[in-house]
Amino acid sequence: MNAPTRVPTGRTRAPDDIDLADPAFWRLPRPERLAAFARLRELDAPVRFTPRTGSRTPFHALVRYEDVKAASRQPQVFASAPGVTTPEPARWAKAVFGNSMVNMDGAEHAGLRRTISRAFTPRLLAAAEENIAAVAARLVDEVVAERPDDFMRSAAARMPFEVICDLMGIPERHRAGIAGLIDHASEYVGVQRRGLARLRVPGRGLRSLARMQLVMAGIARERRRAPADDVISALVRADVDGRALSARGLGAFFSLLLVAGVETTRNAIAHGMALLTAHPGQRALLASDFERYADGAVDEIVRHSTPIIQFRRTVVAERALGGRTFLPGEKVVLLYASANRDGSVFADPDVFDITRSPNPHLGYGGGGPHHCLGAHLAGLEMKALFRELLSRPGDIRAVGEPRLVDSNFDNRVRSLSLAVGDSHPNGVE
Template structure:
């Protein structure tokens, strides 16, 4: 079988290359993938089995997020220095210090307090959609929800959601013709997010509030605090990770329900299934397709020798359909329980900080949709994002009745 797991045009047309990933799991689960000299990509090890992805994720000492960063593309060293201020691109112990500071804004109590607000927002989005001449599920429901929640967390005006949406699209969609004409637009969007973060922090120092910004700019019990650059990078990560993952899980989940109408009917008949449906949606969609690590020493994965500085890429889309872990992995089952998916990462230092919030948003959204829009139907083809990093959907036309 011809293997190309990073062809963005394939993802654009078809979604993740599940046939190739399935073949690799069965035949060469730790696979030396060809590079692309024209684009500056070296060859890399593609990790496709659930157990191996978990192993790489949990061993930051062997597989670094910092040495050459966590995203797939190669970045010059002078740019890496700035990117290492972001938790995504750090290893313990620096990552541990930063995460302990940021955790103050994501306590279970704070997340629980958001549930009613999220339910109100979901009902508001349904009410607004009912008044539109045509409805796109991404634009009108899936995208606004996490943006509203980000504004809620930051204590930012809700009218800022449109520019946050634009910045996120330009940073993540740099390879998609609808979002960015050239990579410079993504860089400019990041600069605008930094400036926005600085303005928020300055305002909260003058007028503290009960929000995540105030918590993060104040010293903790030990007197530790985030530097200005660290805070800017946190806001950047929140704008992208807190928006893209939930938006694309919701959109991909709705598409899966349209393609499996018996599952939609189950949810309509029993909206409480939204609790397990949220996890199954994350497993099925795998909003983040891959992350990169760099081997810090000679080691072994799945019996395959890996050399120091080798590029190692974990594929969550593959791990979440591993036949050794999931019964009938190619079936979308909203009642699947247990569901040991790794759509929020394979554990370890980089397990998704906002996983409880993302599942809360998905659960409440699909409860509201099942209760209020039982006849929701697809009205046109879904259009996918041109990206091998995010399994994204840009458009999903729907009818509400």
């Protein structure tokens, strides 16, 4: 299925109408942004962009599949520290809230990742898979009975949140408050419409993260006194290379799991619902033999929607890549949203095709040590929910396009209108 290899064109400068450092670019409709990425992929080297506001730190945009993949797998050259988002986390924020695993490299990252992986025991994951099926069935029961207007609020957002809370062992009394804090923390991601056009970026919701960490610290103290069969209990007794996991370390991981684990999965679910509605032939194929096509459908939904648009890396050693030599101290941006539409890897990359094979998408990262730890769990959640949605009598479908939040970071869905059977939002057919 691979397209012909790209031929050098002698062009290395971005067209004048494309500026990835300008907030206005991220307010363009998504198809226009994807078209701009396609034009950048035709150039012979990554383009350097300089923001006009904020830190004004220049960055090079990696837009081609092979470049994004290569940088992802060379952490000794393209480092995650001091931070993968823009702006980078302040030192005081790391001191207060702990450093997130996504901003770590080397032994520090490997040790923490190993500890967290051990907490997800086979027995715990087997129980989680049963629970995922039960949560999906209950949520779709409610959709059929209540016929809500918005798929995002009624099912897409609730599915990963309830699964994560059950897996971690968060008591019911804390869940509504934590859900609100997650929404507030992730609200500050993207591009601000009000006032001056400036980027809204991860890290602005620190007050919500602080409150969430206080709640999680209280639950952690309870689990130390009375352990249960959940992830929190496993982590409060864990260590990193012989050292106990600190309260800040626990808080940073809980925030990452709750915000990143919930936000990315709910966006993928919402985009998947919209894509299957917009492509009835693909939906019918999936429904005809769900177990056969489900894994391919999940991969294609993630590729096509790419929930995380980009992450940033800092160059720590001189290296040639993609037609340019990068020097220590320079910044590069890994644009997964562009890499997943690279025609040199994916034939007809804009086509939604659940039978696409192979489908080596970079929706969970480009491989290497930072490959998404929750990829398997997200896939289980998506399959369970779509299995229920497609197996019910009547027609549960999206109405119109998802309403997106302008963002340079994630492909975030604000809402998605829903129709059940003959119903239509607001009673209009």
